[in-house]
Amino acid sequence: MTQPSELVATFLAHTGGRLEASAEADALEGLLRRVWEDARAQWPEVELPAERFIRHLAERLPEAGSDGQIGPRLEQLSLPELYLACACVQGIAEATVAFDRHYLSRLPGLLGYLRQPAAIIDEVCQLTRVKLLVHTPEGAPRLNDYTGQGSLLSWVRITAVRIALRVCGLDKPAPDEGVVEVLESLPAPGDVELDLIRRRHHAEFRQAVREAFAALSMDERHLLRLHVVDQLSTVELGALFRVNQSTVSRWLKSVRQTVFNETRRRLQARLGLSARDFQSFLGALDSQLELGISLIFGEEDAQARK
Template sequence: MLEPWLSRLWNEGREHWPDIPLGAESFMRHLALHLPRLAPGEDWGTALERLEAGDLYLACGCVQGLGTALAAFERHHMASVPTVLAHMRLPAAMVDEVRQQVRERLLVRTAAAPRIAEYSGRGTLANWVRVVALRTALSLLRKSQEPCPSSDTVLELLPTPAPDPELEAIQRRYHDAFRKALEDAFAILPGEHRYLLRLHFVDRLSTPKLGTLFGVNQSTVSRWLHSAQQAVHDETRRLLKERLDLSSQEFTSVLRSVESHLHLSLTRILDETIHPK
């Protein structure tokens, strides 16, 4: 008698998140961990209708390490953390630190399942994340009154090209074209690749932590990162060649500038998409 209701919740969750390929068996197994207790005289249909099916489906997808689920969680919940904390008037750097800690606490798998597995569907996932974010912020405030390092310090970790008058002149002349080509190249990446690059370059998650987050080994994450960066690089080159009327020698010089500034410019673009001015 219970299975039809569980199947109904799975279908409802799938309607909410059609891009998350979560099988019925996985979802039902996850849901079985959070079945509510029946009140006297209550049937399963009434009890299960109180659960947030769409939120449970998303949470289960995150527990499974599905890239589309993690990206959806980032868009719909992690992105709202600054708004949740706005009344606390925290420094921007501390807000970034809270978001980083919340992400790691909820999504990163250790010896046990990630903590998002604890979400029971009683109440919305948004409110559940809100409580976690507020508790994390209060914990940080208790530990220290010093502002946390800004996420912009990630730029300092990137190699700075040696001064080159020719490259600097090219960069000034073709800055706008290069910037537009790079933005367009990044925009056509699959959503999971964009999410991966943001986590690595802006939120400073190491390849071991990314591997834990996505449920793969470190070498696989490294391959994913290399593939995503190479795709941006190749598409940027293609767009520049298509859009700029340059001789072969001039184009070679532009490419040298692309090679020298790709990581730095990409990091800035990623950062601006999350922290717009």
């Protein structure tokens, strides 16, 4: 076996023991070189040395799957965005400019649904920029915590929303309020016939959820976005809306039930399943609603970014 190259040695040294040297060192060298070149091609003005990026990547390598292959683990990551985040943390000026232009500049529009005064939104955007990009005596910029799993824009938005809660003084839950579980997903049934029905009518299900969701009021959509997309807890939502946690839980339960009922009504009119099959299908429907809602929000965000 040949001695690993410097790039491979750097990668192996910073995976935290999640990867060991193997006879595939040459193949790994080619893979890492391509990963760096492809990521760099997305930001041609940002010059980040390969070794720095590969070290950053290795420290955020996802845990191995059943086959332990590196390629599928890297495919889980948004590598160009991880490259930009790494370059920003390294203090490369061109990376900061690109981050401002492609991400931070979009925050005012993305935070509009919080319904805060323009001055508050501006302050939140400024604080978010500082938190994400500025080194402090306590450590690296928060952007260093981005692992490449998921959209960088969504990650930045969630950070900004949590800053908004603090700016507005809404991040302190009332005492003695327990955590109330809402929007619980039921386990998917193991019935083979039901699984076949669900897969066969996947398109109808997605369309029914979309139509049911469109029938919600703007306030109801706003609440679901904060909970499902921005991952705010019922405690945080209660503080944001200045109501107690149990009220937020009732709101969420009501909205979820509305989507469920509307989806059920639309499916029943379309599918023409037998009464028994349709009732079985409904048993699996509840476990799919939150995923469907998340996908709809993701599609809306993608459209907004175009």
